[in-house]
Amino acid sequence: MAFKLIPFVAFFLASNYVADAIIGINWGRQTAQRLLPAMVVDLLLQNKVPEARIYSSQQDILQAFAGSGISLTVTIFNVQNVATIELARKWVQEKVPYFDSANIRRVYLGNHVFRNGLTDKSFLNMAINTLETLQFAINEAGYADQVKVTFPNPEVVIKDNLTKPSEAEFQDDIKEEMARTLRILKKNNAPFIVEVFPISYVTYHNFDPEFAFIDNKSPFVIRDKNNTVYTNAFDFVHDAFVWALIKAGFPDMEIIMGQVGWPTDGFPGANASTAERFFKGMLPYVASNKGTPMRPGAPIHTYVHCLTDENKMPYYYPFARHWGIYRSNGEPKYKIDLTGQGRDIFPAKAKGIMHMPERWCVFNGNDTDTLKVKRNFDEACTTADCTSLAPGGSCSQLSFAQNISYAFNMYFQANFQDEKACKFEGLGKVVTENPSTGRCVFPVEVVKGQQVGDVAADGNRIHYHVPNFGIFLVLVSILWALFCD
Template sequence: MFLLKFLTSRKMRLITMGIMIMVLFMTRSVNSFVGITWGRQQSQQLVPSMVVDLLLQNKIPALRLMTSASDIVQIFSATNISIVITLTNRNVNLINRKDLAYAWINDKVKLPINKGVNIVLFVQVFKGSTTLNIVVEVEKNNFSQKAFLEQRPNTTCCSHVDKELCIGAEPFSNTFLKDATNYQVVNVISIVREALDEMNLGYVSTTTAHGMDVITIAKVPSKSDFRDDIKGLMLESLKFFNRTGTPFLLNMFPIQMVRDVLNYPIEFTFFDNMSNFKIQDGNVTHYTNAVELMIDSIVWAIRKAGYPDMKIMIGQIGWPTDGYPYANLKNAERFHKGLLKFIASNKGTPLRPGPIDTYLHSLSDETEFRTKFGAFQRHWGIYEADGNPKYKIDFSLQDRDEYPTQAKGIVTMPKRWCMFDGDKSNMDLAKKNYNIACEEADCTKLEQGASCGELSDESKISYAFNAYFQKNKQSEEYCNFNGLGKITTINPSVEKCVFPIEILSFQDQVAGNAMISLKI
């Protein structure tokens, strides 16, 4: 995972899934900050300028953006939003020659620097089923990050990061990357290193983010340690993190850990745990919630590796609202309320007291995110794909009981839906068309236990037809389904199951007599 860090007076940040360029802004603030991730795997994407406004209105100071697209990155150049950007794993080989590396670095790194952004690059790429970290000292104008931090103990590294380039997500994961590709690690990093040096970008460094599966999960934190198969690589990583003052970036999802791994009561995921369940670790330390237990499990592994004071930073944490047991709006609101109160308190965990910088996952649902690991992967959003907030959450850390600001300027498609016409004479044909629709459109809300999972078979067919129709911009030809589809202006939504209407992209066109809705 390549991670570039840009240092700037503007506190901006960017991210993605494969390569991550990360810009560090050194600050004396000792308070935690809360940022948010934004993935763009949607059939109709929120316009970047609207996202900027959404973040500013909600006073969200930092964004982890899952892309390195220049046109999107540049939208944030006039803001005080910290940005993290990413180059996906599959695109790493785009820079496997010096000329390609020069072109990419010039576009993604040099140009932002010319606008006053200083960049630090964190590089990690895959080798077989594991990865190799290249450790590079971060130094510019005889300035050392480590020395800076030692001289200023109240300085928080990575707080209010300006920009960040990440190459590779959770590269040591044995869950998500069992078939990781060999990206000619040494060759690529050598080329990038040489290109950066020759372009006067010699202060570039490397890091990565990790999931909980880098450790052997134990019932109590003190028994946790890094997996044997990657322990050598983790020691290399930690050595680098320590040298450069880089925090350990942790992606964590308590609902999965508690339910699928630890098999603890679901109440343990919440900070206001209403059960009597707690975990005692030794004679003194006890845990009443999963977040503190998970963080301290990582802390114990890092301690055992010889780095007891390494900073922990949460790169992703959230709660899905659909497609998984206990994934609903009520629980998502409850979880985030407790989490944000915990972050605002700056109390930290039993083993790691003090502020913990955090990125919430994520800004909006991603209707085209792969569902290999579950339907819930498309439903992490605090906002619906159309920019409407799902539940109450206070990004300002003041614990206010209110909904966040809606996305402004969103234009929705006309209020019309595609439905199954109810002809049951050939249900085999209807089910065939249902499958065709769901192969392309998002039908994850129809799964058992999901918000639309209790619909009748006929209504499920209608939902699938409509999802396909909306994804294809309401073109009438996409509501045919061998004559089984019909267009209606009567909203078929029922109870908690909403039949969505797509948002309108700038390039979309609608019929001249159609009515569209604009949120201002």
């Protein structure tokens, strides 16, 4: 019966959504050198960004956003910290002053709880209980109409190997729990949050790479039920979730695209020019309120992922650290108009940024002891960010000596140019001539400010560096192949 109602549902949605689509941005702080919250607020205001998601609910960040007029989505990663009604009420009591002053509108709970729930049902059910409990505490405090609690959802929560959006449905193993969650969201008029990264989506599904872009240059077209036609991955994924919600019995639930990004390094096709092309097509498309084939005319509230690179992100894959439209030192990488007007402009620059001196640490060329060279390269890349050396990365074509120099410099900058951080058993030296070459930038980072710490009591992101030794071994193998040549 649900399928016969599809044309009516599409008409209903198109005729009832009247608000313009909102383009927001995500800001994470897993970086060795972090921009101060006040700088970020100023940067968002300069770029006329109306909404932001932060990956914490720390008081200092909320204070920086207070009075800015920017609407906030906050995150609680440690679900256990608000899992009981007493803990939930305590959290709400602490945040109530900022519900209005910092314009908090949504709370994201956990880190992909349904993905984790595919293998841990007890955790998933605890998280769903917590979702309901925290929303109850918020409602109880008088903010039922303003602050909504929800989960962010990656594509893995729907069945894999889709050839058409209409084939989508939630994974069998989590259908019961998803239905319960959707009932809670529906009861509280909370949105369903979707995350999509088109470059990885088309690669994983072996679609035409051009299908990742929204400029209609791809010859790859997908035709589906109800005369719907798909020419890009953004619409494809959005409407796959529309179909999954329809089949679950929630055809009119609001969808927010909570993370949509394009990396600029660490992956084939990931660079500043392709990122610029992607957003130049996507953001005006979102701002046009055209909607998608399954929801024509419905606004698609979309959050760009993300503001800055995060060089302390665990590198399960190299491009995880390169989503930013700005480098971690506050320099814009490419042209992007965050208002959705499609102007050919660079984003506004961060004010008050102070860089460290124009100094770099490089390899002195002494390769007589290859084991020592390897050991120090290993040490540098285990602590600092060497993901630009990965296959397809901006620094993947360097020579043996340049690879070593890149690793040494990343370690040197991450340690705020402490000359002791350029020793490397006598293999490093500090230079004032920029060793950058081609697309490969040897960065000079910003001066020491607010730095990475442990997980906070309210469940902020864990800032530990967790190396992925599979990728690390790839880097080492590339390096030593160059040496052997």
